[in-house]
Amino acid sequence: MRGYTGLLAALLALISVSASAVDLNAQLNEFFKNRYGQSGQSADNLTVVVKTPQNMWPACEQPQFSLPGNSRMWGNISVAANCDQNRRYIQVQVQVTGQYLVATRQVVRGAAIAATDMRMEQGRLDTLPARTLMNVDEAVGAIALRDINPGQPVTMTMMRQPWQVKAGQMVTVTASGNGFNISSEGKAMNNATAAQTVRVRMSSGQIVMGKVDANGNILISL
CATH class of the missing domain: 2.30.30.760 (SH3 type barrels.)
Structure with a gap:
């Protein structure tokens, strides 16, 4: 009888832990989906993978999540989980699938970028270089600061806006x-x-x- 009681207790504890894991994952997914939607950007798919060991998760059922103001939109992010006066930091990976800009052909350094030089491609945004562009309009008319190869993700650091004023003018x-x-x-x-x-x-x-x-x-x- 004691063995049965111990087994039942262990099963109930396992169910409780599993339910807690499901709840935290669901809450974090909802938190980041809301944040992503408020940014005005679109994502075809967003998944949050919790990296922090479960024994370091917040103890309450509904923690309040917050982020520093300069947090990135995807990739590895530290989330503050607040339970009353108790705060813990949860390390997560936000995986986002969406559209981003790539070069359709080689753009040489110093050339003005045209709409036909770029196309939108589908893929994992969180694996891209920092400041990859998500809109063709952000690149059209800009001047390439380096050679951009066909199929290469286009980042803000690869270009500058054309001079509105030149020295001596x-x-x-x-x-x-x-x-x-x-x-x-x-x-x-x-x-x-x-x-x-x-x-x-x-x-x-x-x-x-x-x-x-x-x-x-x-x-x-x-």
């Missing part, structure tokens, strides 16, 4: 403040894309700094 500088707007001309001293900072030598010899707008004008806020 005459530009319009507009200084604005409380109730006033003053415009003058000067010569740009460095290359810059839209929204970047450029130094400008004014006709008086004074050097000022401002941000480049979409039309190539230099804006200074006073």
